[in-house]
Amino acid sequence: MQTGIILAFAAYLAFACGDATIKAVGDRLPIFEVGFFLSLIALLPALFTKRPEDNWSNVFVPKRPGLLAVRMVSGTLGGILGVVAFTTLPLAEAYALIFLLPIFVTVFSWLVLKEEIGWRRWLAVLGGLIGVLLVVRPGFREVLPGHFAAVGVAICGAITVIVLRVLGPSERRVTLIGAVLVAATLVNGLLMLPEYVAPSRDLWPLLVFGGLVVGIGHLLLVLATRFASAARVAPTQYSQIVWATVMGVMFFEEFPDGIAMAGMALVAVSGLFTFVREKEKTVWPDKTPLVRNR
Template sequence: MSVVTMPAQRPLHGIACMLAAAALFVGMDSLAKYLGDHYSPVQLAWSRYSVHLIVLVALLAIMGRLTRAELESRAPWGQFGRGLLLLGATLFAYLSVRVLPLTQVYVVNFSSPLIVTLLAIPLLKEKVGAKRLLAAVCGFSGVLIAVQPDVGGLNANLLLPVGMAVCFALYQLATRYFAAQDSALTSLLYTATAGGLVSTLAVPFFWVPVQSEDIALFVLIGVLGALSHFALIEAMRSASASLVSPFLYSQLIWATLIGYWFFGDYPTKATFIGAGLVAMAGGYLIINERHQH
């Protein structure tokens, strides 16, 4: 039985990929929020994964990488389960933005990096130093300050973004685990296949005719989905989950900009204070990683 080694550690490359993934995620979620008033979350998820799969297969064919080596997985069922975790996170996300203010959805979702940092210790046997853990907590505190959730307005619907955060955290940990066994393209292919297959089986029960002016947006959701998760997989392959996951906090910056430009959400002073804490926490992790390598 051959021994599979982990990919070489490239912490700064991993951080850059996670920052890119964060920006792409916000773009995809913003499109889903815009379309969510007229279409079912299941239909949006179907478009996101089906287009993702078509784009990925086309790119692999053009690159000449649609080979048995790319298609075969050393852990096919585990990879399929990993894809279902992401599908679950997507459905929870699309359901959340329909029934809750976006700020409440984000504050719960941003607990995902902290969940990853904590679970990486028992599940992946990663060593998380006190300073790195403190930086993750600092970033989460910055998010709380920025969005200022209305504690008095909490309700049972918050279980939806909680489900999203937990599914996404487990997906990230599974991505890191299977990086030792499969290439990034293989992992991405299984992600698209699992989501595309299950959502295709479900979408006939939720179908609403797509308006001609929305077709391009449906396609774009899938394209952004493919790019964002390729970046996420590369981040997890390049550095430890507990290091790169806190950089998903940068979604707050993109969400603020997109909210201002497209949805008329004006950021408050607290938003800038919280974003500053997030930036300082991330900056500390980069500086600390430079000194260690």
């Protein structure tokens, strides 16, 4: 289990590095172009998530194509919105909003799956919303498109989690990962054509690095869940707020104030509490494959 948790921490560090790369290149390339190159390059290491017993001939043949299509749409849209969020917001602030994801999972579970939600989880939802208000502070700070994009990422991720509750036990993990990366590559590739700008020579190392660390992050998460259950390693995703804060200070001169830090902590605590309570009430955290939700 220790090995699995360490691998999960490494995976989320890799994802944070990929998101920092998006921020570094986002103001120099169109949004869809960034998404295209990172998704394309991420495909290579992600292919190694295939299990030895699977054949390449059936890896890309889904058992439930309709739900997998929903996963592909939500993952692709979440990725595009993620590029908008990370290029217009401080890294840690973007993560604070994206980590509303468990809150939206709770709400969608109540609305769509008709799950019974206790007062403790509703209190966690309220705590997460208060945390977001502390981070964004509407009326005191300018609300940017990136704020709405980050919330959109959380909503797309929550939709993905709901879908994965059904797909998790039946679909191959490489299918779930590869399908969304292929969809993101194709959609971003088509959308980038009207405004295509050839990346300059100094951008290529960043694009290759960003794509590789995202693909390696997927691979590390799959390895992590072979040593420990998804429910055990999932809380390590909140380490991304720490990585984002450190990288924001080191590379982008982003210094969150005390109120914003308190809001980020409240969002993280609310999300962790929501996850723990859902694990006690349902079995889905053990069945849902731990793959990147955007």
